[in-house]
Amino acid sequence: MIKTVLFDKDGTLFDFRATWGGWAASFLLELSSGDHAKAAQMAASVGFDLQDRRFEEDSVLIGGTPGDIVRQLLPYVPGVSAAGLVSRMNVMAAAAPQHEAAPLLPLLGGLRERGLALGVITNDARAPAMAHLRASGVAHCFDHIIGSDCGFGQKPGPGQLQAFMEMTGADPSETVMVGDSPHDLIAARAAGCHRVGVLTGMASRQQLAPLASVVLPDISALPAWLDAAEEARTDAA
Known part of the structure; x- marks a missing residue:
């Protein structure tokens, strides 16, 4: 789960x-x-x-x-x-205006209502990352926001993901990393997490598919994937 x-x-x-x-x-x-x-x-x-x-x-x-x-x-x-x-x-x-890949507040709010812990793992520095998330009104949705300057390394290394899981007590087998680049998915694999690719970055489906459990058009498709994954888990139990 x-x-x-x-x-x-x-x-x-x-x-x-x-x-x-x-x-x-x-x-x-x-x-x-x-x-x-x-x-x-x-x-x-x-x-x-x-x-x-x-x-x-x-x-x-x-x-x-x-x-x-x-x-x-x-x-x-x-x-x-x-x-x-x-x-x-x-x-x-x-100060760069951000274009949301999907309406973020309803999406993240819905994931929160499911009881999920949420985090941001970025190779950006933390200060601009925080500025972007605050400007979109969603910084409060995340338990932790970890940038490349937080002391845990950078993707494709797994250190940022491992730090988040250590901070929250999350189990890698119950954690999914959602990202648009091979770096994201390689880091998630090294940390023992599930991997979801999205096509709102620069990488193609062909680049992401070998590294991901699934490749989605964008993050708006994530709730349906989570539902399907849970249904498959329940059927297999």
Whole structure:
């Protein structure tokens, strides 16, 4: 029986393309002081097409932490420290308008009414993650929100998931991780959790299916999957 649901943030709770394409272009142009040629070079270094606002499949902007992204961009901004650039990026990211992958408040409220524990496991830093969830009015729905800067590592490592389960006493066999990227599902597998992929990020069904118990169009289909999983468990008992 599933008792805990953990969500990735970008590409799962929020639609990745709709949210981050415009933000990435604005951030890179601001960082390059409006020099489009330089911004295009910086974009290429992080796997982003500035003109088309399109992410490469392996873009560090998709699955990387703020630190990962900054390591690629630092050579283009001499005299700026890594910590300073991370801070600058986090401030701009926290202000980015988020596009919900599905209406979040009714969905999360319904999961809460089932008695489920809920969490967010993200490779984003915790401060911008909290800002996005508060802006959508759903931060209170989660027992814990764990970012890549919380001291538990980052996906695809299992440390963030393990930390949540240790904090709450959740059993991996009763926990499902919902995510849009292979990183999410690999982390969940390493932590011994069930795995649900969604297609509101950058990964295809073909990429997610070998790693997931099921691949859903988006998180709005999660309650029906939970019902079906419980029915199958009951029938097998």
